[in-house]
Amino acid sequence: xxxxxxxxxxxxxxxxxxAGSPSxxxxxxxxxxxxxxxxxxxxxxxxxxxxxxEKSHLPSLNLFSLNLFISAGEASGDNHGADVIRSLKVLAxxxxxxxxxxxxxSALKDEGIEILQDxxxxxIIGIADVIKKLPQLWRLENNLINEIKKRKPDxxxxxxxxxxxxxxxxxxxxxxxxxxxxxxxxxxxxxxxxGRIRKIPKIVDxxxxxxxxxxKLHQEAGTSAKFVGNPSAWVINQLKDLDQDExxxxxxxxxxxxxxxxxxxxxxxxxxxxxxxxLESAKALKAKNPEVQFLLIKAPTISQEKIDKFFKxxxxxxxxxxxxSAEKNTNLFVLQSVDFAWLTSGTVTLEAACALTPLILGYxxxxxxxxxxxxxxxxxxxxxxxxxxxxxxxxxxxQENCTPEKWVEITEKWLSSKEKVKTTKELLKTKVKDVLxxxxxxxxxxxxEILTIHKINYASLENQIYMREQxxxxxxxxxxxxxxxx
Numbered sequence: 001x002x003x004x005x006x007x008x009x010x011x012x013x014x015x016x017x018x019a020g021s022p023s024x025x026x027x028x029x030x031x032x033x034x035x036x037x038x039x040x041x042x043x044x045x046x047x048x049x050x051x052x053x054e055k056s057h058l059p060s061l062n063l064f065s066l067n068l069f070i071s072a073g074e075a076s077g078d079n080h081g082a083d084v085i086r087s088l089k090v091l092a093x094x095x096x097x098x099x100x101x102x103x104x105x106s107a108l109k110d111e112g113i114e115i116l117q118d119x120x121x122x123x124i125i126g127i128a129d130v131i132k133k134l135p136q137l138w139r140l141e142n143n144l145i146n147e148i149k150k151r152k153p154d155x156x157x158x159x160x161x162x163x164x165x166x167x168x169x170x171x172x173x174x175x176x177x178x179x180x181x182x183x184x185x186x187x188x189x190x191x192x193x194x195g196r197i198r199k200i201p202k203i204v205d206x207x208x209x210x211x212x213x214x215x216k217l218h219q220e221a222g223t224s225a226k227f228v229g230n231p232s233a234w235v236i237n238q239l240k241d242l243d244q245d246e247x248x249x250x251x252x253x254x255x256x257x258x259x260x261x262x263x264x265x266x267x268x269x270x271x272x273x274x275x276x277x278x279l280e281s282a283k284a285l286k287a288k289n290p291e292v293q294f295l296l297i298k299a300p301t302i303s304q305e306k307i308d309k310f311f312k313x314x315x316x317x318x319x320x321x322x323x324x325s326a327e328k329n330t331n332l333f334v335l336q337s338v339d340f341a342w343l344t345s346g347t348v349t350l351e352a353a354c355a356l357t358p359l360i361l362g363y364x365x366x367x368x369x370x371x372x373x374x375x376x377x378x379x380x381x382x383x384x385x386x387x388x389x390x391x392x393x394x395x396x397x398x399q400e401n402c403t404p405e406k407w408v409e410i411t412e413k414w415l416s417s418k419e420k421v422k423t424t425k426e427l428l429k430t431k432v433k434d435v436l437x438x439x440x441x442x443x444x445x446x447x448x449e450i451l452t453i454h455k456i457n458y459a460s461l462e463n464q465i466y467m468r469e470q471x472x473x474x475x476x477x478x479x480x481x482x483x484x485x486x
């Protein structure tokens with residue numbers, strides 16, 4: 001099977017392929033960035049320049065240059081990081097010299113980050129993946145620590161990937177005391193490994209959360225935490241004027257017939273366990289309802305050969321399921337345009353919920369590892385839409401319940417009841433989308449936090465040096481007076 005060519009979606013009315021482009025970010029930053037306005041930055045810098053004419057610059061920190069270390073594991077962290085860097089370059093334009101380096105993937109590299117460690121293959125799911133990749137992670141961590149010691153960053157931006165990033169945060173605090181640590185996308189301590197909540201305030205200067213309830217949770221534990229909005233909700237909100245029928249036509253399907261979007265996951269292990277179930281579910285539903293159309297979105301981290309192998313094994317034809325790659329935000333356009341979504345548990349479930357697309361989320365794992373997860377988990381549900389809503393707004397089919405029969409049964413109820421679809425959409429809107437901040441790009445807020453904490457840190461260190469100089473001056477004067485008296 002040859003993958004269908006990805007359409008040029010920028011030609012579709014109502015679509016901007018680069019949500020959060022620099023021009024758009026700049027307009028928002030100037031009008032509604034919640035305190036991170038370019039003019040405000042200019043005022044602070046102007047004031048600082050006046051003071052700098054009277055005081056010498058700090059030897060280790062310069063207000064007008066920013067040495068930024070960034071650590072982003074997995075594809076999602078790479079994309080979120082790239083969004084932040086785009087915003088940061090707009091806010092810092094002509095005012096700060098940016099030196100940015102660290103760990104990331106192609107998205108951060110495209111934004112000019114000096115990539116010292118490639119994170120493209122760091123996707124981890126389950127204990128088996130952790131054990132398998134331990135040697136790679138140890139080498140990577142040691143390499144990053146050596147660079148941090150040598151380059152001494154002013155600010156460290158750590159994005160998600162808590163296993164590695166929390167260890168980096170602790171070591172940065174020991175090795176580079178003046179460096180301020182910002183952690184973007186908080187570790188999910190409410191789901192598992194709750195002990196981390198006591199460690200975070202000791203090693204993180206600013207925790208930026210993307211789920212509203214996390215802010216209070218971490219503040220009560222002593223962390224300086226702030227909810228900056230949810231990137232998935234914000235991006236989906238930019239597509240509210242999307243011509244959904246045009247998207248479906250571009251995908252080679254008919255907007256007059258129901259379309260189910262299939263999102264099997266972005267990790268090889270997810271594909272191994274989930275794709276067979278989803279393919280068999282599609283075959284069974286098609287046999288019952290020939291009108292149904294299927295569109296599978298392949299993550300960039302998954303090879304076409306892997307998809308082809310499963311299609312051949314399960315005798316799936318191009319006519320039954322069309323395949324598109326998740327490039328240029330194709331996955332978001334599809335989520336916004338399909339009638340229903342079949343998803344492997346992950347961030348994509350929240351994106352579907354914010355798009356108000358009825359969804360089923362599923363998850364399967366090796367039985368031994370699944371029992372291990374059940375032993376350590378702290379919540380009964382795994383889907384972000386259900387966790388945010390505090391009730392079931394989407395069906396979860398987990399492990400032994402994740403069968404083709406279940407997927408078909410639930411989907412048939414959607415297909416036969418417009419009222420059920422309407423009720424589901426209303427629940428997703430009131431219980432999920434409306435709870436999340438969608439008016440300001442979270443990346444703008446994160447960029448603002450980086451510049452703000454850098455300015456505060458500069459002022460603090462400058463004051464320390466000034467006080468030290470004054471103390472030395474007073475000490476010298478006292479010594480001189482004593483000498484005169486003698």
